[in-house]
Amino acid sequence: xxxxxxxxxxxxxxxxxxxxxxxxxxxxxxxxxxxxxxxxxxxxxxxxxxxxxxxxxxxxxxxxxxxxxxxxxxxxxxxxxxxxxxxxxxxxxxxxxxxxxxxxxxxxxxxxxxxxxxxxxxxxxxxxxxxxxxxxxxxxxxxxxxxxxxxxxxxxxxxxxxxxxx
Amino acid sequence: xxxxxxxxxxxxxxxxxxxxxxxxxxxxxxxxxxxxxxxxxxxxxxxxxxxxxxxxxxxxxxxxxxxxxxxxxxxxxxxxxxxxxxxxxxxxxxxxxxxxxxxxxxxxxxxxxxxxxxxxxxxxxxxxxxxxxxxxxxxxxxxxxxxxxxxxxxxxxxxxxxxxxxxxx
Numbered sequence: 001x002x003x004x005x006x007x008x009x010x011x012x013x014x015x016x017x018x019x020x021x022x023x024x025x026x027x028x029x030x031x032x033x034x035x036x037x038x039x040x041x042x043x044x045x046x047x048x049x050x051x052x053x054x055x056x057x058x059x060x061x062x063x064x065x066x067x068x069x070x071x072x073x074x075x076x077x078x079x080x081x082x083x084x085x086x087x088x089x090x091x092x093x094x095x096x097x098x099x100x101x102x103x104x105x106x107x108x109x110x111x112x113x114x115x116x117x118x119x120x121x122x123x124x125x126x127x128x129x130x131x132x133x134x135x136x137x138x139x140x141x142x143x144x145x146x147x148x149x150x151x152x153x154x155x156x157x158x159x160x161x162x163x164x165x166x
Numbered sequence: 167x168x169x170x171x172x173x174x175x176x177x178x179x180x181x182x183x184x185x186x187x188x189x190x191x192x193x194x195x196x197x198x199x200x201x202x203x204x205x206x207x208x209x210x211x212x213x214x215x216x217x218x219x220x221x222x223x224x225x226x227x228x229x230x231x232x233x234x235x236x237x238x239x240x241x242x243x244x245x246x247x248x249x250x251x252x253x254x255x256x257x258x259x260x261x262x263x264x265x266x267x268x269x270x271x272x273x274x275x276x277x278x279x280x281x282x283x284x285x286x287x288x289x290x291x292x293x294x295x296x297x298x299x300x301x302x303x304x305x306x307x308x309x310x311x312x313x314x315x316x317x318x319x320x321x322x323x324x325x326x327x328x329x330x331x332x333x334x335x
Contacts, residue, residue: 016262017240017241018241018243019255019258019259020240020241020242020243020244020252020255020259021240021262022233022238022239022240022263023238023239023240024229024238024239025238025259025262025263025266028266028269029262029265032265032266042269043277043280045269045273046273046276046277047277047280050222050277050281050293050296050297053218053221053225054222054296056214056217058221059192059217059218059221062189062221062224063196066193
């Protein structure tokens, strides 16, 4: 790939992202424009879309999301968050601590090491903002910044859990 | 209610029904596969292929519903600070989505012809039966996106009428 193609790929991607185009379509349009520039047949893009989904390990993603929503519906995540909040919520920077603490149990019972981030993304980070009882009374759930922070701390928690000895 | 909305409601109902059914089948096949593999050491090879097929159908049937309700992830840099620009950007985004839908439909059908000669290894089903979900999804998304575009255009024109002191109703 030459420099122009790379610039085109990144340029189209970031410009369309800034235009508030959904990220999936932004990725698609960036790829389409680069493939047109390089003269690659566009049927390949469909091939890649299909081939990337055609993998067995990838099936864990919807199952993790299913487990996350079942845990939300059943109230397990609320209880996990309450426990975590009672343990570490009072320490300064409680949002991060509660997230890390709440993610530890889910990280423990998921068997696959690399997929530990997913329950925290799908289940806990959602619940932490849908209930958000451990936060103060301000409407934090409306804040994209805090949503991002929660996701990131959940992700970090999963990494910490993955690296910590059993 | 406009015809487009009725068509989209039917598509949405069908997509939701199919995605729900496929998710149930998919979960059952995975559970059966894992259970038989770990307990009886007898892996169901066909369940592996079947689950992947159901997953791909699920993804591409779920995408139009997400598009209709604008649930695809997007980054909102401007927020409500520049409302007029927001309305214009919505229309521009809807038009850009059409470009990708064109690729999905036209080149999806092209790839369908190639995939018709390829088979899944265990189930021995033609891969085109799965790949057909891509142009089909693009086709349904075309209708969903048209509805979104009409809504956005109406919002944009209503907004400009308001700013010019005109009466929307």
